[in-house]
Amino acid sequence: MVPRSNYSSPALAVTPPNFVTALSQVRVLAGELSGLGRNFAPTHGFINTYVIRVLVQNLSGRYLREPNRTLKQKIEDGSLI
Amino acid sequence: MKNHSIIGLIVLSSLIAEPAFANEQVIAHGENPQGKSFFAYTGLVSKKDAGWQNAGMDNGIFEVVLNDGVLDVRFVDASKNIKSVREQGGKVTTLNKGEKEAAILVAYPAETIETYTFYTDNGGQNKFIMTQVKSGPNALITQSSIFTGACQFVEFDKFPD
Numbered sequence: 595m596v597p598r599s600n601y602s603s604p605a606l607a608v609t610p611p612n613f614v615t616a617l618s619q620v621r622v623l624a625g626e627l628s629g630l631g632r633n634f635a636p637t638h639g640f641i642n643t644y645v646i647r648v649l650v651q652n653l654s655g656r657y658l659r660e661p662n663r664t665l666k667q668k669i670e671d672g673s674l675i
Numbered sequence: 676m677k678n679h680s681i682i683g684l685i686v687l688s689s690l691i692a693e694p695a696f697a698n699e700q701v702i703a704h705g706e707n708p709q710g711k712s713f714f715a716y717t718g719l720v721s722k723k724d725a726g727w728q729n730a731g732m733d734n735g736i737f738e739v740v741l742n743d744g745v746l747d748v749r750f751v752d753a754s755k756n757i758k759s760v761r762e763q764g765g766k767v768t769t770l771n772k773g774e775k776e777a778a779i780l781v782a783y784p785a786e787t788i789e790t791y792t793f794y795t796d797n798g799g800q801n802k803f804i805m806t807q808v809k810s811g812p813n814a815l816i817t818q819s820s821i822f823t824g825a826c827q828f829v830e831f832d833k834f835p836d
Contacts, residue, residue: 613801639787640737640752642730642820644712648719669826 695702695711702833703739703793704776705803708732708822715810731822737805739767739779739791744835748781748791772834779834793829801826 707717709731746767748760760767760781768791770778780788789830792804807820 595707627772638765639760639781639789639809640732640735642712642732642822643753644724644728644730645752645816645818646713647713647834648721648724648816666806 699740699742701738701740703829704827705737705824708735708805708824711824712818712820717817719815769834777831779835801829
């Protein structure tokens with residue numbers, strides 16, 4: 595489990611299990627984006643803790659809010675980012 | 676995630692103990708980089724997330740390795756994955772070297788530049804400073820970082836010219 599104290603931003607008041615789920619989702623997103631031939635920033639160079647927070651808040655949130663749409667569709671219509 | 680972190684550390688430790696390549700040498704080892712990052716208010720970054728932020732890689736580890744004269748950097752970062760600069764398409768070159776200081780440049784074309792500076796301070800402690808500039812049309816998050824931390828060891832004389 596991830597200690598909550600490691601993620602002290604109030605905006606990231608997620609429970610450890612949710613955080614792990616969200617982080618896994620971000621990894622899936624990164625992999626899928628790479629597979630589509632698009633460079634995904636976190637795959638190049640080291641990733642710091644704050645980048646992980648921003649990604650979890652944004653990418654995973656948007657992805658999980660719309661589970662019926664495929665990632666490819668979201669990229670093509672520009673709704674992912 | 677903790678399990679992934681532990682597994683990552685174990686695997687990296689095994690790489691340290693037994694190099695993956697016969698002619699490979701680990702010439703520097705740094706741990707737990709911490710510092711500051713500046714996030715531009717663009718793209719995915721919201722207004723409240725923009726600006727200077729405390730950041731780092733909790734329990735992160737990196738090593739500079741020399742394999743048949745070719746430099747590489749391997750690391751476990753905040754994503755808890757083990758990565759190699761060269762496997763990601765990056766290039767590693769020596770910027771400078773001396774008795775108590777050495778620096779390398781890591782460049783990912785059109786996207787990210789990193790520097791790693793190793794030094795022995797006036798108290799005899801081996802330390803590092805690492806910087807990163809990430810921007811460009813392919814970067815979802817435009818940011819710059821500067822982190823510092825301690826080195827378990829640095830073999831300054833092993834850095835290639």
